[in-house]
Amino acid sequence: MGPGGWLVETLYRDLALSFEGRDKVLGEFLVKFTADRPGILAALSNVFADHGINMLNISVNRTQLLLHFIVDLTNSDSSLNDLERELRKFSFVEWVRYRVVEREAFMVPSMIMPTFRDHQVLILELERIKDLLANTDFRRVIRDLGSADSSALRNSNLSELVRMGQFRGLGRITLVERDGVITIRSCSELNDKHVIEELMIEYYTGFLTQALKASVEVVNKSYNGDCVSVSFKVLK
Known part of the structure; x- marks a missing residue:
């Protein structure tokens, strides 16, 4: 929620695995800079712009x-x-x-690799894992992932912490806490709500158990338009 409680638009960040290159000349540039200072990205971008070069994608690793x-x-x-x-x-x-x-028909970037916390990652569309949701080992992996994400974060604001699930691909995440029940809502017009529901249950069971140092159980699930809500009760 943004200022005044308005729902803000969310940018879909394409991981840019390939770029259409038919009838085009595409280039991939990797630039090593000596220090992280303000204005570096703007200065380098201006060089491309000054020569009529359209930038299709930019990524930075400050480490x-x-x-x-x-x-x-x-x-x-x-x-x-x-x-x-x-x-x-x-x-x-x-x-x-x-x-x-x-x-060429397509160009696949070769000077960049998807990582998270300096670990190589495998990228899968959510629709490709539907058949795995019934597998207990797979569900355990998702639960352990939530626990690991929670343990790596230090912010004590739970409503901010749970947004980690948004980065993991679980949709736009918001939290409401009332009378000992934590309700996490995921909204996305791109995803299968049933897949998201199952992933949320496992991920946030692990996440909340680690964050709160207490067991949790699912007490309610509901749909509203493009949104899925899962409610957890903290067990004493």
Whole structure:
């Protein structure tokens, strides 16, 4: 909920596993910078913009001091050597790596890898795991994941902590706590509500048990439009 209680729009962050390249020249740039300072992203982005290069995707890892760009070079008025030379002019740039894919059906980025807390991750659409929900070992993995996420966080504000499930792909998450019952609501027009419900039960059972240092049980489940609500009671 935003200021005044209004529901804010949520950006769908595409992980950009591939980019359509038919009739295009696509480039992938990896830039190593020497220190994390304000204005670095803007300065490098302006170099691409000044040469008529459209940026399709940008990622940054401040721990590694790396910036990753996917760009459309089709209408660029500069050579790649000139572009690299201009990027390297900045005192904060240590090195630049790039590759170009010309008029292939797709380009798959090769200079970037999906990670979470410096661990490599496997990305699956939720619709592909429907058949696994009846498997007790799989459900245990989801419950353990919730417990691990909870133990890694230090914020004492539970309504903020539970948003970790949103990052994990469980929809837009909000929490209401009343009379010893914690209700967690997930809203998403993209997902199968029944799949989300089952995942929420396991994930937040593990999450809340770890966060509250107490057992919890599901006492209610409900649907409202694109939203799924699961209520947990804290057991004394």
